[in-house]
Amino acid sequence: MEDKEKNTFEQENGDDFGLPEVKYVPLDREDEDPPEFEEQAAYYNEEAEEEEEEPSKNKGLLIGGIITVLLLAGIGIYLFVFDGIDQMNSWFADEPAPQPVTEVVEEPEPEPEPIIEEEPEPIPEVDPLAPYSDISTISEPTGRSFIVIGSFVDQDLAMDFSNELLGQDIGSRILAPTNRAPLMHRVAVADFETFEAAMNEVAPFRNRYGDQIWVLKY
Numbered sequence: 001m002e003d004k005e006k007n008t009f010e011q012e013n014g015d016d017f018g019l020p021e022v023k024y025v026p027l028d029r030e031d032e033d034p035p036e037f038e039e040q041a042a043y044y045n046e047e048a049e050e051e052e053e054e055p056s057k058n059k060g061l062l063i064g065g066i067i068t069v070l071l072l073a074g075i076g077i078y079l080f081v082f083d084g085i086d087q088m089n090s091w092f093a094d095e096p097a098p099q100p101v102t103e104v105v106e107e108p109e110p111e112p113e114p115i116i117e118e119e120p121e122p123i124p125e126v127d128p129l130a131p132y133s134d135i136s137t138i139s140e141p142t143g144r145s146f147i148v149i150g151s152f153v154d155q156d157l158a159m160d161f162s163n164e165l166l167g168q169d170i171g172s173r174i175l176a177p178t179n180r181a182p183l184m185h186r187v188a189v190a191d192f193e194t195f196e197a198a199m200n201e202v203a204p205f206r207n208r209y210g211d212q213i214w215v216l217k218y
Helices: 002-012 046-080 084-092 155-166 195-200 202-209
Strands: 135-138 145-152 172-175 185-192 214-217
Touching: 135 155, 145 155, 145 172, 145 195, 145 202, 155 172, 155 185, 185 195, 185 202, 195 202, 195 214
Parallel strands: 135 172
Antiparallel strands: 145 185, 145 214, 172 185
């Protein structure tokens, strides 16, 4: 038993581990063909690269300057032509305080005042037999014809008689004396343009004042 384990251990500790023996033949490098492409060494030229980058930098600066000028020109046009300053001030200005809302109360329309139609004053009817409303004195002849109802040698007596008639709403005219009757003050209650017109209207006066009346052209 021990001899069998010993033989097994010796076989495992061998260099070939029990594998079959193989012969190795080295490759001959001289028989290989050289590669068709041979990479050439590249050389880095810093000056040439700087010359290529410089025009691109100048071109970028030129484009940036043009854009800046156009932007400034646009801002200037906006500020001074289109009232941009006022708009910008309005952006930063304080908001106005809200105005209080006042309720508008419509006042009722005043009622139109009633139109009071004024009645015309009645025209007093003129009594054809008493056309005068007052007492007056005629000092000179007028050429008209008068209805005379009294004749007095004194002016005061003629005035007293006229006042009595006025108390009865009968006006009168006191005719002053003339050369033909220097002392007579006559009291008349009506007058007409002509003697004939007076004579045509004398009858009603006689019925009212009596038969002592007469027509006098004065």
